[in-house]
Amino acid sequence: MENENRLKHLLSYIFVAILFLGFIGNNSFGELSILSEYLQTESTSVWENSQDDAKEKTNSLTNLESQYTDKMPEKKELIELNGRIAKNLQMRGLYSDIGIYITDENYIISCYSQASTDYEYEQLVDFYQFLKDNNIKFLYVNQPVKYLNDDILEKNFGMQSFSNQNADKLVSRLRQADIPVLDLRDNITSENLNSLEMFYRTDHHWTTKAGLWAAQRIAQAMNENCGYQIDTDLFDISNFNVKHWKNCWLGEQGRKVARSYVGLDDFYEIRPNFSFDGFIDDSRYNLTTDVYKNGSWHFSYQKPNCVNNNVTNGKVLMLADSYGNATEPFLSLGIHEIHTIDRRTDIKKSLRERILNNQYDTVIICYSQIMIGAHANPNSSNYPMFVLDQ
Amino acid sequence: MTPKKLARRILLITGIALNAGILIYYKYADFILSFTKENAADVQKEVLLPLGLSFFTFKAISYLVDVYSGKAVLSENPVHDALYLSFFGQIQSGPLSRYNDMCFPAELDGKKNARMNLFSDGVLRFLIGFNKKVLLANILAKVTTEVFSTPVEKYTMAYAWLGSICFSLQLFFDFAGYSDMAIGLSEMFGYKCRENFNYPYMTESVAKFWRRWHISLSEWFRDYIYIPLGGSRNKNKWRVYFNLLVVWVLTGIWHGAAWTFVFWGLGYFVLISFERLTKLPDRLQSKPSKIIYRVFTLLFINCQWILFRSDTLKNGIRFIKRLFVFYDNKITDFRALFLLKEYGVFIAAAILLCFPVVPWLRKKLEGRTKALVVFDGIVYTVILGLFVCALSFVVAGQNNPFAYANF
Numbered sequence: 001m002e003n004e005n006r007l008k009h010l011l012s013y014i015f016v017a018i019l020f021l022g023f024i025g026n027n028s029f030g031e032l033s034i035l036s037e038y039l040q041t042e043s044t045s046v047w048e049n050s051q052d053d054a055k056e057k058t059n060s061l062t063n064l065e066s067q068y069t070d071k072m073p074e075k076k077e078l079i080e081l082n083g084r085i086a087k088n089l090q091m092r093g094l095y096s097d098i099g100i101y102i103t104d105e106n107y108i109i110s111c112y113s114q115a116s117t118d119y120e121y122e123q124l125v126d127f128y129q130f131l132k133d134n135n136i137k138f139l140y141v142n143q144p145v146k147y148l149n150d151d152i153l154e155k156n157f158g159m160q161s162f163s164n165q166n167a168d169k170l171v172s173r174l175r176q177a178d179i180p181v182l183d184l185r186d187n188i189t190s191e192n193l194n195s196l197e198m199f200y201r202t203d204h205h206w207t208t209k210a211g212l213w214a215a216q217r218i219a220q221a222m223n224e225n226c227g228y229q230i231d232t233d234l235f236d237i238s239n240f241n242v243k244h245w246k247n248c249w250l251g252e253q254g255r256k257v258a259r260s261y262v263g264l265d266d267f268y269e270i271r272p273n274f275s276f277d278g279f280i281d282d283s284r285y286n287l288t289t290d291v292y293k294n295g296s297w298h299f300s301y302q303k304p305n306c307v308n309n310n311v312t313n314g315k316v317l318m319l320a321d322s323y324g325n326a327t328e329p330f331l332s333l334g335i336h337e338i339h340t341i342d343r344r345t346d347i348k349k350s351l352r353e354r355i356l357n358n359q360y361d362t363v364i365i366c367y368s369q370i371m372i373g374a375h376a377n378p379n380s381s382n383y384p385m386f387v388l389d390q
Numbered sequence: 391m392t393p394k395k396l397a398r399r400i401l402l403i404t405g406i407a408l409n410a411g412i413l414i415y416y417k418y419a420d421f422i423l424s425f426t427k428e429n430a431a432d433v434q435k436e437v438l439l440p441l442g443l444s445f446f447t448f449k450a451i452s453y454l455v456d457v458y459s460g461k462a463v464l465s466e467n468p469v470h471d472a473l474y475l476s477f478f479g480q481i482q483s484g485p486l487s488r489y490n491d492m493c494f495p496a497e498l499d500g501k502k503n504a505r506m507n508l509f510s511d512g513v514l515r516f517l518i519g520f521n522k523k524v525l526l527a528n529i530l531a532k533v534t535t536e537v538f539s540t541p542v543e544k545y546t547m548a549y550a551w552l553g554s555i556c557f558s559l560q561l562f563f564d565f566a567g568y569s570d571m572a573i574g575l576s577e578m579f580g581y582k583c584r585e586n587f588n589y590p591y592m593t594e595s596v597a598k599f600w601r602r603w604h605i606s607l608s609e610w611f612r613d614y615i616y617i618p619l620g621g622s623r624n625k626n627k628w629r630v631y632f633n634l635l636v637v638w639v640l641t642g643i644w645h646g647a648a649w650t651f652v653f654w655g656l657g658y659f660v661l662i663s664f665e666r667l668t669k670l671p672d673r674l675q676s677k678p679s680k681i682i683y684r685v686f687t688l689l690f691i692n693c694q695w696i697l698f699r700s701d702t703l704k705n706g707i708r709f710i711k712r713l714f715v716f717y718d719n720k721i722t723d724f725r726a727l728f729l730l731k732e733y734g735v736f737i738a739a740a741i742l743l744c745f746p747v748v749p750w751l752r753k754k755l756e757g758r759t760k761a762l763v764v765f766d767g768i769v770y771t772v773i774l775g776l777f778v779c780a781l782s783f784v785v786a787g788q789n790n791p792f793a794y795a796n797f
Contacts, residue, residue, distance in 0.1 A: 078778075098787070
């Protein structure tokens with residue numbers, strides 16, 4: 001009994017030490033103001049009784065918790081431990097509630113729900129008519145996700161995903177309405193490429209190599225549909241210096257789980273043989289910074305708003321998502337003037353007015369197919385992507 | 391009746407009515423309105439349920455009745471009453487401690503290192519509870535959340551079984567984990583706290599299950615409803631069944647203002663009455679028949695938990711149907727197999743820990759001092775190691791609210 005008590009005492013000393021070090025280590029004593037602020041919010045609105053208040057309270061409590069968790073000492077080590085546990089137990093769907101499934105090839109893939117495509121279709125048809133009325137060319141580019149067949153989720157995880165089915169539906173409706181569409185999935189299939197290899201393992205974006213590849217296909221489609229004569233040889237890989245960074249960064253999805261769970265990603269830094277510096281943020285290529293603190297290497301490439309004096313023709317507006325960071329800098333090599341809009345950050349300005357005022361000759365919408373259906377969820381950050389009627 | 395006695399009784403009834411009234415207003419007004427008025431949706435209120443309302447109301451009622459009956463002495467300091475009702479460790483999901491429980495354990499009083507021993511017991515208990523909650527309940531909740539949010543018509547038999555078994559395990563480890571933490575915290579603060587669980591899935595019968603599951607609630611209903619109604623000593627046997635009916639309907643409603651909970655309570659009433667009438671399983675002599683009855687009991691409890699978790703009675707019944715009838719000639723599907731493979735280790739660990747494995751091993755070593763020290767050392771190290779693993783799950787965002795917090 002005495003020995004048992006001694007061991008228990010030792011256990012309680014360790015426990016108290018963990019609590020005490022945690023309290024000191026994450027400056028919890030300095031964060032008591034957050035708690036006090038939270039309690040004040042509670043006391044002022046507790047009787048208002050609306051659903052919004054309930055949501056607000058839940059949010060503030062979640063924030064309070066996450067602020068404490070964020071500053072937890074050894075947080076990174078604990079996340080790594082969690083990833084190691086999941087990896088050792090060969091769990092491929094532990095983080096499925098945040099949309100993360102791990103394939104046999106150690107790629108992170110996600111599930112997407114079914115979309116009617118009605119909103120997207122109606123907006124695009126109306127937008128196309130507006131452009132047509134103003135003699136402006138249009139091209140819709142469908143950018144793929146990591147898998148071209150939704151069955152991959154069914155076969156590996158028993159889950160249903162609708163990403164490709166949604167894209168098939170929208171593309172087919174647009175084609176029926178005679179709207180010019182470039183579905184990059186067709187190119188991947190006809191060129192017998194492996195779609196997984198065009199993406200990062202730990203991030204939902206495609207690689208710079210895929211971005212360059214896509215730029216060439218988009219240029220080709222612009223030549224065919226928008227009256228351009230871009231020299232597509234410009235985008236030949238031989239015109240670029242390629243630097244291969246091995247195991248150098250952790251993608252956005254990888255950070256939500258752990259490096260120990262999914263490993264690090266490679267990165268290809270691709271620069272033309274001539275000056276291209278304006279589009280690349282070199283500071284991200286830093287192997288000494290913690291991969292969790294270092295910014296996303298995908299965003300080392302920036303979407304352009306530029307005039308290219310090496311080319312005389314073309315004034316293009318691109319409506320793009322973040323896939324565009326790896327595509328548009330390359331595409332700009334073949335166009336005189338190119339501007340980019342991301343509707344998520346630009347929704348307040350009138351799109352149509354801007355198109356007319358700037359006298360663009362072509363508008364290209366270049367969206368990942370994960371955007372299809374996002375308008376069904378007003379809380380989604382992608383909600384405004386297909387708002388084209390303003 | 392003397393005026394003093396009358397005044398005491400009036401005060402008691404007023405106190406109970408006041409507490410019960412608050413509970414009814416916050417928790418049941420919408421439910422009552424839903425079947426008394428046609429336009430119920432228009433008049434329903436949007437009131438936030440105060441945290442732990444069901445628990446502190448019951449604690450308050452037990453205090454009033456205990457003071458009235460002389461089992462507890464009215465505190466001279468109202469702060470003590472407030473602390474008893476609002477002790478943070480128990481506010482969310484109990485256990486339903488009585489006023490007399492909230493004191494330093496008498497058996498430890500005067501003993502060497504008594505406070506330190508109690509504190510250490512509390513730490514150990516808290517760690518065990520935290521590990522149960524985070525490493526078992528939260529992980530199993532991933533399976534149950536998915537299964538219960540999938541339309542029932544998509545279930546295969548295996549998927550339905552997996553979901554229901556995982557929910558039975560999740561609920562146990564969630565609530566037992568919370569209770570362990572509450573008991574641990576109480577002990578760290580120098581108080582005793584009622585036990586709430588005693589390996590409930592080892593039960594021999596449905597009636598005995600409730601002597602092992604949420605013990606403090608069963609004891610509350612026994613002491614403050616069943617016995618005052620006459621209990622089982624009533625000469626009129628139908629009156630005993632009526633008392634049981636009242637207790638189980640109230641138990642169901644206490645868990646939530648919905649028909650699923652009413653029928654869940656009635657389910658227990660029917661089975662417990664059946665056991666009472668047939669004297670099962672005590673009259674069973676052979677071991678196989680006792681085992682069969684245990685399996686039947688667990689099966690019944692498993693089905694009851696389905697009703698408990700389902701959003702509507704209809705969905706609950708459809709779910710239960712899927713356990714026994716397979717549709718489209720499919721016993722299983724890939725998703726069920728995937729989930730089993732993915733969470734198999736956690737399911738197996740949870741099933742194993744439904745039995746007193748560690749106490750059993752420890753008992754085997756009794757009398758061997760050195761071996762016991764090594765054994766305890768290993769157990770405590772494992773508990774501490776698992777605590778660090780559990781912390782990693784919390785930090786990685788794998789935590790979710792307590793399942794019993796809704797009540």
